[in-house]
Amino acid sequence: MSAGIRVGTRGSALAMTQTTTVAERVSELARLPYELVRVRTEGDVLKGSLSQIGGTGVFVAALRDALLEERCDVAVHSLKDLPTLPAPGLTVASVPEREDVRDALCARDSLTLATLPDGARVGTGSPRRAAQLRSARPGLDVVDIRGNVDTRLGRVAGLVPGAPGDLDAVVLAAAGLRRLGREAAITELIDPDVMLPAAGQGALAIECRESEATPGVREALAAYDHLPTRLAVTAERAVLLQLEAGCAAPIGALARLQGNILALEAVVCSTDGRSMIRLTRSAPATDAVAAAQLGLDLAEELLAAGAADIAPLNG
Missing domain, CATH: 3.40.190.10 (Periplasmic binding protein-like II)
Structure with missing residues (x-):
């Protein structure tokens, strides 16, 4: 058992900056020291466009392997890089408050x-x-x-x-x-009216093993979680999940919590930008289940409006 928290990160300047901010806060909340564990991912090595080298998941797989192999205790991801399907044995234990989405x-x-x-x-x-x-x-x-x-x-x-x-x-x-x-x-x-951001843009995800039992770590991650951000990104990512959209699909999604009402907007574009379907839907959302349902419902509306006809889905 590690005496502190080993925090997995990609080695890029942005990843190191993001991870250090997270590690310092989790360390403070858990009252444990931390160390950064650099993990090289395929996305850092392979050349070519994201759609050619395997999508945003290329930045995540090696970090998830490091977690499952217990080379680190938590891993920090840019949420928009995280595949919509969860990884067996792992959980997103914390979604801190989001930065600028634009x-x-x-x-x-x-x-x-x-x-x-x-x-x-x-x-x-x-x-x-x-x-x-x-x-x-x-x-x-x-x-x-x-x-x-x-x-x-x-x-x-x-x-x-x-x-x-x-x-x-x-x-x-x-x-x-x-x-x-x-x-x-x-x-x-x-302005998002001109360019709707990616699902989860501006947010981070802190992943750990479902079995993580280091005293204080799960409690610290729970305390660091920001519910309005988690609800928003859950709805946004549910849109992608239901559309079965890969990184080659030009899709934007943005949710905002106003009181207990979650307002979700999503856009599906053709790659040449000539065709676009943009819809908005709102619903009460006080938990992740309701937020996910909002995203699924909006995705079904997009499909009914012809999203699959204009964009490369099922990727």
């Missing part, structure tokens, strides 16, 4: 989505962002990119001295930029 435009010369000229080259690795960019600004040249946050920022002309600077802008998650202290690169926080 996508952020980082452009040369302080340009915004409205002021980027037609033909401007905008980079993103997300089919969801690409489709909504094409819908909002059909004249843009949307370019598929990979790499960590600083690598992507370096692709923007004039943003990072000595970097390639071959693009006019990139779109990244505002939460990641904030966590890394890169807010200065943001030229526009894109």
